[in-house]
Amino acid sequence: VRTLDPAPDTHILDVAKKSLEAAFPAFAGVKILDQWAGLIDVTPDVVPVISPVASWPGFHIATGFSGHGFGIGPAAGQLMADIITGDRPLIDPKPLRFERFTDGSPLIIN
Numbered sequence: 001v002r003t004l005d006p007a008p009d010t011h012i013l014d015v016a017k018k019s020l021e022a023a024f025p026a027f028a029g030v031k032i033l034d035q036w037a038g039l040i041d042v043t044p045d046v047v048p049v050i051s052p053v054a055s056w057p058g059f060h061i062a063t064g065f066s067g068h069g070f071g072i073g074p075a076a077g078q079l080m081a082d083i084i085t086g087d088r089p090l091i092d093p094k095p096l097r098f099e100r101f102t103d104g105s106p107l108i109i110n
Contacts, residue, residue, distance in 0.1 A: 008035040040067040045107040048072075050079050051097040060084060061098060 013035060021028045043049060043064035050062045062080050065072060079096075082089040100107070 008037045042066040044101065048076065048096060049098050050076055050083070051093060051099075052083065053098050 013032075017027075017032065041064055046066060048062070048064040048066075051060065053059045053061055060080060060083065062076050065076070069076070079089050079091065079093060081087070083093055099105075
């Protein structure tokens, strides 16, 4: 269970657990052993970066998933592998390039 506050708020966590149990009854009675609260990473345009970094040859970065890395991690990993190995990616990686923040590209926030 995660919240964005600096410390876990027990009331919010209790509400979240009750909602989880209502949606998925199999979770009723499950004991939560640990809780975490903290900030998530996000880029200025709220789009992840999955690309090489031109100013550091050989360095590649995949970040800025705004808390969704677990869900899109497999696809991000495949895209990164395709970029590194030179294989043709399933999607155009250009919108995810690191240099969009420094090359004058317009940043579009939806």
